Amino acid sequence: MSTLDTSRLERVQEKAAILAEALPYIREFSGSIVVIKYGGHAMEDPALADLFAQDVVLMRLVGMNPVVVHGGGPEITAFMDRLSLPVEFVEGLRVSDEATVEVVKMVLVGKVNKDIVLLINRHGQPAIGLCGDDGLLFRAARQAAPSGQDIGFVGRIERVNVGVIEHIASDYIPVIASIGLGYDGQAYNINADTVAAEVAVALGAAKLILMTDVPGVMDRQQSVISVINRPDAREMLAGGAVSGGMIPKLEACMRALDGVPQAHVIDGRTPHSLLLELFTEGGIGTMVTQ
Amino acid sequence: MSTLDTSRLERVQEKAAILAEALPYIREFSGSIVVIKYGGHAMEDPALADLFAQDVVLMRLVGMNPVVVHGGGPEITAFMDRLSLPVEFVEGLRVSDEATVEVVKMVLVGKVNKDIVLLINRHGQPAIGLCGDDGLLFRAARQAAPSGQDIGFVGRIERVNVGVIEHIASDYIPVIASIGLGYDGQAYNINADTVAAEVAVALGAAKLILMTDVPGVMDRQQSVISVINRPDAREMLAGGAVSGGMIPKLEACMRALDGVPQAHVIDGRTPHSLLLELFTEGGIGTMVTQ
């Protein structure tokens, strides 16, 4: 009687092993909230964007509650140019006068947010877009640049109204634009990584995942650090072992650890990076733990 | 022994009569959905806008489910001008090429919608903004001008996904921008009166209320018609007895009557016009009934 040929058998056994490896994670995270900061190439490259949407939908299918947070720098700048408004950055942060914030809000809420909502909808799970105004989701306070220089209506989050996200997430995938409302009624432009961290803490998420355009946090040998704990990460930040755009990302991870067991910096350029992070034993990128 | 003086007594009795008149309506509409098309002076005049928000919040307080639908013509035109985009109308409808629709969506969703959401939030009941993309709320199809002339990405609603509105309305006041999504993935600009009518029919609302800048539907003597039934309204439309901007409004009322018992054209310039319509015996403006 015929049986499976050897090479097919090997492939089958590998499949079986991957599945047996994945199923306990699916169980573990079933019902859990995972907050994902979406951005970078994974947002700009249509093929990656499509795989991202597919992953978010699959997460929902197997019982998780993904919450997507996004910013949208390049689209804002492009629109500012069309309106001939000056674009200025201080210490990597957009200087935001009233006209700028109005444009930021229109582009993020009226364009970028809805594009993501549609992309997810198209893969078969309904998403709803939110910004800080909806149900008074975020309360923001003005925040200067790290150096202390005033940069206008740029804010930090003071309060997250979790009820709103939970209500939406009970039936829909929430997609949140990083716009907050000040107690003065003014809109504030807020960094999306820190929004994602604050949302994750407020929701008591199981994980925060920051999608970036790098493989993870690097050690001095430029190898990806697979797992790092909080004290070590704090030391890296203090000792200048991380630099550039990774600094705010790692700081966002540290903040998240106030209420979230695991924060991840993953490479959004890897297809299905979310699935790999969630459902394989080593995950990908860097995990920051307690 | 002292008693109430006569004039105070009269005032007190009038109060008592108004309350006794109002309470049965409060009961009747408790738990009912009322769809309100918000626009015109009531949106542009800050004092009226504030009273509108207060009325919507009071409706919610006494157990009704108000659903707000809005457009936003003047703000769109202003922004088109800032972008030096040409503004063109055919038969009262905005000709909408792709660039126009993009601007319409950003202004309605990213600005006008959030302004209304905030105004209602500030009166103490949380609101959430929606557009046709959220949870695939509206499916739109392209629609030419009445004369048959093509006017670009202007649409009519083919399907309302009521689940989305019901989910939001269970805890929040939904505020809906009149932007729909075509089956082709393209955004469509849709007339807000007809959006309100379609939403009212889909939700099985108890009332549709269109806020306008006129006292109601007028008869040939230019007196407001208090109540008109469907056949008579159809005859007025056919016989040319209504004209200008009232035509699409009356047509929206007629469409609403397919699923809603009462449709109203009220004068948004009258302070608290919503309360007066809902909780007094004659109401205000014109009621179109079966």
Add this chain to the structure above:
Amino acid sequence: MSTLDTSRLERVQEKAAILAEALPYIREFSGSIVVIKYGGHAMEDPALADLFAQDVVLMRLVGMNPVVVHGGGPEITAFMDRLSLPVEFVEGLRVSDEATVEVVKMVLVGKVNKDIVLLINRHGQPAIGLCGDDGLLFRAARQAAPSGQDIGFVGRIERVNVGVIEHIASDYIPVIASIGLGYDGQAYNINADTVAAEVAVALGAAKLILMTDVPGVMDRQQSVISVINRPDAREMLAGGAVSGGMIPKLEACMRALDGVPQAHVIDGRTPHSLLLELFTEGGIGTMVTQ
């Protein structure tokens, strides 16, 4: 285009103002228990009795839980006369031997109570009559006159079985006759104002309202005191500033304040006095607060 004429507009605005004033109260008291001592002219004058029943029904319609407590002095005396039984009062209290109590119970429970029940039923909300025997609602103890003189089977309430009232009030308007059951199995005649106060405390009512035949508590200038707090009311009682029938009413209010935030003495001769008290800013009569 025609608009509202000025005088109609003024009337309309006044209506709108009254409604905007009333709605927050409707919300505030929705779901609240309000205990009403019903008696005096409002019970004897058929027109006032009808308005009373209408008000109670409207309270129920907008979500409140009215609980009606009543006595019935004049009807008892009339029936005592028909039976040639001697009628005697000591310090304003009916001397009650066994034969008297039997008649009091038959008249209150078998006649007055059912008349009130029917009146409310006829306005469209079902009511159910109760006395202290039903579900062992009240446990009473014998109580002498203030001077210490024994006056027979006259009692005070020692325990209210709130479960009975709550069970009835979940679907019906409870109407309670002021008859209590002693631990000795004997029926006791109890003052209806104090029954109302005990019921209000036991139920944790939001308000106790005593309907009387005076405009309220009077100050030395014979003007109605609109609001008085507990210490001041205690001083008035101690200093002899109130007299006659107002003394036990004010004492009932003081007792109610042990568990109820607000107790009211209102003029039952004013039509719709309940609505005015509940849904207007100043209310009517005298409010005693903490």
Add this chain to the structure above:
Amino acid sequence: MSTLDTSRLERVQEKAAILAEALPYIREFSGSIVVIKYGGHAMEDPALADLFAQDVVLMRLVGMNPVVVHGGGPEITAFMDRLSLPVEFVEGLRVSDEATVEVVKMVLVGKVNKDIVLLINRHGQPAIGLCGDDGLLFRAARQAAPSGQDIGFVGRIERVNVGVIEHIASDYIPVIASIGLGYDGQAYNINADTVAAEVAVALGAAKLILMTDVPGVMDRQQSVISVINRPDAREMLAGGAVSGGMIPKLEACMRALDGVPQAHVIDGRTPHSLLLELFTEGGIGTMVTQ
């Protein structure tokens, strides 16, 4: 080793047999409604009244829903005499002018009903008294004597509002006085056997039990008929085989069979007659079946 002596053993075995016989009935009637017309010696003899109350409480304890209906002839006549009102009967029915009905209602509702309520309460299960006014329980229409002679405000039941009884019965034992309300707002005196039959039909009771002062329906040999079906009972009535007070009782049974599977005429003079009827194989008295 010692064992049970023979006579104790026999007694024990008999106990066991009775219990094994009773348990399936307890199960069968668990959750069932049983309507009991209470009257006669069982009401007048304090020892029997006490056993009756005990039986009703035991029924409730084992999960049944007993509903008690009562009249109260002798007490009414006594009170009519005290008021020097004329007492007149036509064909066994009390001629009831307005003054008579007022007294009937006061005595039944304000005295007899509350005495039964208290008796049951005292055995540890709470009861609540009702009459036709409460929640508009009964709607009555005027009914002449069988011969057609008008006898005043004597009625028959046209409608039973079962919701009221079910609401009370969910937590309390309902005790119902046979007073009905006419559509004219007038109280009507109604025969308690027929009230019990109507209530049993309206509630879909499992049994109607009429407590009488005779052993049951007798055959021509003056032996109690244990079981009789509907056609045979109809023939007995038509053929004059029953007479006197048994006629209306048997007719009430016949009416009950429109909605109730079994109607019983039992001897209220036998102690624990209710338990014997319900939980022994032959029951006692006469059972009328379909």
Add this chain to the structure above:
Amino acid sequence: MSTLDTSRLERVQEKAAILAEALPYIREFSGSIVVIKYGGHAMEDPALADLFAQDVVLMRLVGMNPVVVHGGGPEITAFMDRLSLPVEFVEGLRVSDEATVEVVKMVLVGKVNKDIVLLINRHGQPAIGLCGDDGLLFRAARQAAPSGQDIGFVGRIERVNVGVIEHIASDYIPVIASIGLGYDGQAYNINADTVAAEVAVALGAAKLILMTDVPGVMDRQQSVISVINRPDAREMLAGGAVSGGMIPKLEACMRALDGVPQAHVIDGRTPHSLLLELFTEGGIGTMVTQ
């Protein structure tokens, strides 16, 4: 008019008295768990077995939750003989090597347990059989004979997983074989009386009932002790006042009293012994109380 003849009346009154005596117990134990150790003649005599099954079904019918625990010595020995396996007892306990335990388990679980399940099923209430393996119901530890001699895989219960029994008991009558699972994965033979006691404690049962082949615990005059409290029973055990098979039974009762208010030793040879114990005032056999 004929009435009941005297002797029938006496019998009827006795019935009534037995019922009135039984009903409060039915109420008291409704919803209660009663753990019954089944064994001895009541298991071997088919007529008694049938009455036992009937009693268990009647207990269930009136709302109790009977849980049956059993061993099965004689059947095990018979099967051991068929397999020519040596049968050895030490201090009344079966010496159990691996082969013996395998046979014990097969006979108890695959034969005796299913026979009891079927007997109960046949009386109309569904039963499900369990042993220590099912849902890891019992965790057992090895236990030497009282003298300290090792007797193989004989165990005592260390943990009862009550969730399993409660889940089964919510819809079915659990029938439990006295086989436990060691932490080493080995099956253990456990004394069924002690299994019953542990199950009763773990479930918080209202009663433990041990069915035996004696009338109860005997005093020095060989009379059955009707009630004995814990300290007195402890003294009897310590003072050697009980002997033979009664020792482990009384010890099981003592253990049960750690969590169960009443433990009973009854004579399984008396027909309907369970009903008599549960529903008559004196019960039968011996009750050990706190």
Add this chain to the structure above:
Amino acid sequence: MSTLDTSRLERVQEKAAILAEALPYIREFSGSIVVIKYGGHAMEDPALADLFAQDVVLMRLVGMNPVVVHGGGPEITAFMDRLSLPVEFVEGLRVSDEATVEVVKMVLVGKVNKDIVLLINRHGQPAIGLCGDDGLLFRAARQAAPSGQDIGFVGRIERVNVGVIEHIASDYIPVIASIGLGYDGQAYNINADTVAAEVAVALGAAKLILMTDVPGVMDRQQSVISVINRPDAREMLAGGAVSGGMIPKLEACMRALDGVPQAHVIDGRTPHSLLLELFTEGGIGTMVTQ
């Protein structure tokens, strides 16, 4: 900046692809019942048995409801030999006299069943064993061999009491021995494949999976047929294209299709065969569909 090396990247991408392939199946079968006939090498080889138990537990973890059905031929024969009972087969079916059936039941219920229960328990999900007696799970009728020859107490299933399995499956994994109860009270030996098919139909399972010792159904070229529909399978059976042990297996699949959309014959010798069947696109073995 360093990135993933190519070979690791390939492996990662393959993992991602397998997960993306598996997740929709996990969703599709979440909440579904899958009936698995367990037997053959997968039961005899301890390593395979362990992987089987792991797969069943993983199925449960991701929300499926696995139901295990088993026979146990080799263990029965071994025990028959120990008892020196004659072992006889007719047309592949065990001839079963009363002594044989008693042994079959003891071995299957008291040994094989509990071994499977323990194996699953040990992987962390509780299982409960059942046979046809429990809750009267199966009703069996006597069935001759295909040739018509009587072979004793061998049966077929006439009725499955699904309530029992559903009750167990709500909290536990049911493991069912293929023993049925005749209406005559006699135990019957039933083929486990047909038991599994009947159970699957009765439960409305999503799948029936028969674990065998062959790769699947073979075509004439001895290649495994991946998918075959019902008419083609019927033709294969009729045309003699299948032979030996595959005939009853394919017939069981055909029977299952009366109520189950898909029936599978898989190779139990392949590790994790259940996972591969359920969560990969092609599955393994042969699928018989409508």
